[in-house]
Amino acid sequence: MLELKYVRQNIDAVKRVLIDRNDSTDLDKFEKSEAKRREILVEIEALRNSRNVVSDEIAKMKRQGENADTLVSDMRTVSAKIKEIEKTLSENEEIVKNTLISIPNIPHPSVPVGNDESDNSLVRQVGNIPDFNFKPLAHWTLGENLKILDFEKASKITGARFPLYMGAGARIERGLINFMLDLHTGEHGYTEVLPPFIVNRNSMTNTGQLPKFEEDLFKLDGWDYYLIPTAEVPVTNILQKETLDESTLPVKYTACTPCFRSEAGSYGKDTRGLIRQHQFNKVELVKFAHPDKSYDELETLLNNAEEVLKRLELPYRVVLLCTGDLGFSAAKTYDIEVWMPAQGMYREISSCSNFESFQARRGNIRFKSKGKKGTELVHTLNGSGLAVGRTVAAILENYQQEDGSVVIPDGLRPYMGNMERIQL
RNA sequence: GGAGAGAUGGCCGAGUUGGCUGAAGGCGCUCGCCUGCUAAGCGAGUGUAGGGCAAAAACCUUACCGAGAGUUCGAAUCUCUCUCUCUCCGCCA
Numbered sequence: 460m461l462e463l464k465y466v467r468q469n470i471d472a473v474k475r476v477l478i479d480r481n482d483s484t485d486l487d488k489f490e491k492s493e494a495k496r497r498e499i500l501v502e503i504e505a506l507r508n509s510r511n512v513v514s515d516e517i518a519k520m521k522r523q524g525e526n527a528d529t530l531v532s533d534m535r536t537v538s539a540k541i542k543e544i545e546k547t548l549s550e551n552e553e554i555v556k557n558t559l560i561s562i563p564n565i566p567h568p569s570v571p572v573g574n575d576e577s578d579n580s581l582v583r584q585v586g587n588i589p590d591f592n593f594k595p596l597a598h599w600t601l602g603e604n605l606k607i608l609d610f611e612k613a614s615k616i617t618g619a620r621f622p623l624y625m626g627a628g629a630r631i632e633r634g635l636i637n638f639m640l641d642l643h644t645g646e647h648g649y650t651e652v653l654p655p656f657i658v659n660r661n662s663m664t665n666t667g668q669l670p671k672f673e674e675d676l677f678k679l680d681g682w683d684y685y686l687i688p689t690a691e692v693p694v695t696n697i698l699q700k701e702t703l704d705e706s707t708l709p710v711k712y713t714a715c716t717p718c719f720r721s722e723a724g725s726y727g728k729d730t731r732g733l734i735r736q737h738q739f740n741k742v743e744l745v746k747f748a749h750p751d752k753s754y755d756e757l758e759t760l761l762n763n764a765e766e767v768l769k770r771l772e773l774p775y776r777v778v779l780l781c782t783g784d785l786g787f788s789a790a791k792t793y794d795i796e797v798w799m800p801a802q803g804m805y806r807e808i809s810s811c812s813n814f815e816s817f818q819a820r821r822g823n824i825r826f827k828s829k830g831k832k833g834t835e836l837v838h839t840l841n842g843s844g845l846a847v848g849r850t851v852a853a854i855l856e857n858y859q860q861e862d863g864s865v866v867i868p869d870g871l872r873p874y875m876g877n878m879e880r881i882q883l
Numbered sequence: 884g885g886a887g888a889g890a891u892g893g894c895c896g897a898g899u900u901g902g903c904u905g906a907a908g909g910c911g912c913u914c915g916c917c918u919g920c921u922a923a924g925c926g927a928g929u930g931u932a933g934g935g936c937a938a939a940a941a942c943c944u945u946a947c948c949g950a951g952a953g954u955u956c957g958a959a960u961c962u963c964u965c966u967c968u969c970u971c972c973g974c975c976a
Binding site: 463464468497500501503504505507508510511513514515516517518519521522527530531532533534535537538702823827829833834 | 893903912913930934935944946957
């Protein structure tokens, strides 16, 4: 959420942002209601003030045994008047609040203006695309042939878009999780956390999934609880309503959780394989940073995520998302895309964002500096480090051999009981 | 699921015959003084959000004692609803 005062004072800039982001939020109605709201506020505060002052007077008179009936009846009128105006006030407040919560974050100046992913800019390309002297198979074919992935059985258990890993498939998923968490905790300085996978409405609102993107979420029937679409939600909310000491910044958490997404509106997209599932595991990196340092922290967060791919020796590229492709809460986002040989294209495997104070304002996450009065909002950041299912898919496709077996990347072998190869 | 207790500032903790309590007292923190150093001591200050006000300071003002609604001239205090926490019993991985 942006600051109300900022939006009011920079209304044209905000309107431009909405255009850049293809967002149709109506700010004209907002402007009118905000003006009305302030007008009424002045009036109502004057009335409340006189009520407070006179009520004190009544108290004094009563204590001295004087008759205060006139004043009491005057105030009865004033209170009725207040109640009446309060209704108009809250109507306008409602409009202001609802609009404010629907306005996306302001993109950082370094973010290219653009319409969609074709306007994203390439930051770097790392690793060599493998050269196959045979036609590489899709990971779902490899996985089914090797009997380590079984989508048919998974659909019996639940339905479409759920994974079932068997044998070495389950093992590689688990090995990757441990590999990633060990890297981030042991070498990158993150603290491992294991949060709830179900969160309440407030937490979802703080990180920006609600109220606008309810249709992307799984909601528990009869509860105001949701399955998390990413660990970002519970982990960022660990510190909601807290005031940190500046010296503790940046706070760095990592967590592996399942992620649940309804994938509404993506019917027919990536129907096969591990790329787009209703449930998948993801190792997430979350930072709470000082505003002056948050863009440096974004770069190191990105590097921390890239390190996973480097150690697995998977080719990838980093792209900077343009305004039109940027997520609702983010001010700047890098996507890491891994090479998928069978599809002959790069696919997103991580998304690293700086949300600046957008989430912190909603969640009320602050810090206090020594010797400075008051508190400031922290900047929140997060990124995948990495999406585990997609990493499995990338390993299967990039490390496949002509005989249909898959070589385990060197860096992962210690986590696989030194297994060198998955074969029938 | 049954029975009970509770929720007050950064923290602890008073305040429930409604009014002078934005909130005693303590701790912590900040600044100053004092002291070879440390510890202690002394003095002052120390919530958040909004509006007046475009902006810095100052000033004025409103709201906030778990959330929401109500009673009242006036609510931390009374009434109702909800949420959460704790204790005991039952059930359970």
